[in-house]
Amino acid sequence: MENFQVSDLNLGSVNGIGSSQDVIVNGVSNIPATAASDSIFSYFWNAGFFIKIVMLSLLAASIWSWTIIIAKYLKLKKLSLDAEYFEESFWSGIPLEKLYKELKDAFFDPMSNVFCAAMAEWNNFSGKYKTSDSTTLRMLEKRVSRAMQIAMRKEVEELEKGMAFLSSLGTNGVIIGLFGTVVGILNGFKVIALQQSASLSAVAPVISEALFTTAMGIIAALPAALAYNKLSDSINKYVNRMETFSEEFEAIISRQFDEK
Numbered sequence: 001m002e003n004f005q006v007s008d009l010n011l012g013s014v015n016g017i018g019s020s021q022d023v024i025v026n027g028v029s030n031i032p033a034t035a036a037s038d039s040i041f042s043y044f045w046n047a048g049f050f051i052k053i054v055m056l057s058l059l060a061a062s063i064w065s066w067t068i069i070i071a072k073y074l075k076l077k078k079l080s081l082d083a084e085y086f087e088e089s090f091w092s093g094i095p096l097e098k099l100y101k102e103l104k105d106a107f108f109d110p111m112s113n114v115f116c117a118a119m120a121e122w123n124n125f126s127g128k129y130k131t132s133d134s135t136t137l138r139m140l141e142k143r144v145s146r147a148m149q150i151a152m153r154k155e156v157e158e159l160e161k162g163m164a165f166l167s168s169l170g171t172n173g174v175i176i177g178l179f180g181t182v183v184g185i186l187n188g189f190k191v192i193a194l195q196q197s198a199s200l201s202a203v204a205p206v207i208s209e210a211l212f213t214t215a216m217g218i219i220a221a222l223p224a225a226l227a228y229n230k231l232s233d234s235i236n237k238y239v240n241r242m243e244t245f246s247e248e249f250e251a252i253i254s255r256q257f258d259e260k
Helices: 012-037 040-046 049-090 096-103 110-128 134-159 163-195 200-259
Strands: none
Touching: 049 110, 049 163, 049 200, 096 110, 110 134, 110 200, 134 200, 163 200
16 A cells, blocks of 8 residues: 555645635625725616616605605694684684784784684675674674685695695605616616626626615605605694684684674
8 A cells, every 4th residue: 555645635626615715705805895886876877767767756756755844844833833822812802803903914824814714704794784683693604604614625725735745655656666676677687688697797787776766766755655644644633623713713603693
C-alpha cells in the first residue's frame, strides 16, 4: 500500500468551495450598494410611460386629499367653536331681533345662518300679514320651518364638499395602484421574451417599479379612507347639532304663537 501524503490532497474542491463563498460574500456586499442606488425618483424615471401616468395620478390625488383633509379639519374645529358661541348668545336671554341684527350682515357659522334665515322669513311674512289669526300664524310657522330646512341643506352641501373625492380615493386608490402593477408585470414578461432570460437581474427592475405603484396606491388610499370616516362622523355630529337647534327654535316659535 502506498503511503498517503497530505500534500497529495487535491485542494481543487476546497478552492472551489472557497470561490463559491467568495461569490456569495461578494454578492451580499453588493446588495446594499444596489439598493442604495434605488430611490423613489429612480423608480419613476426608469418606469414606462403608462406607469409614470399612474404614479403621477396617485401623487396628485394624494396631495389633493391631504389639502381637503387639513382644510376640513380646521374648518370643523372653527365651526364647533363658533356654534358654542352662538348657542351661548341664543340662550343668554338676548332678544332674538337684536341677535338677528348682529348676525344678519356678517358671515358666521352655519347654525347662525339657519337662525338668520328663519328670522328673515319671520320678518318678511310679518311685514306682509298684519293679522294674527291662527291660520296666518300656522302658515308663518310652516314657512319659518321650511326656511330653516332649506338653509340647513345648503350648509350641509357646503360641509360635504370634497368628501366624495376622499371616499373615491380611499376605495379605488389601491385598485389604481394594482392596475399599474399588472401593467408593469406584463412589461416584465416582455423583457423576458426580448432578452430570452428569466434571470432576476433581468426582471427585478421592472417588477420593483410595478410593485412601487401598489405602494403608492396604498399610501394615497389609506389616509383618505381613515380621514373620510373621521370627518364624516364630525360632520354628522355637527348636522345633528343644527337639527337639534332647529327643532328647539321651532318649539320656541310654536309656543309664542300659541300664546297669541
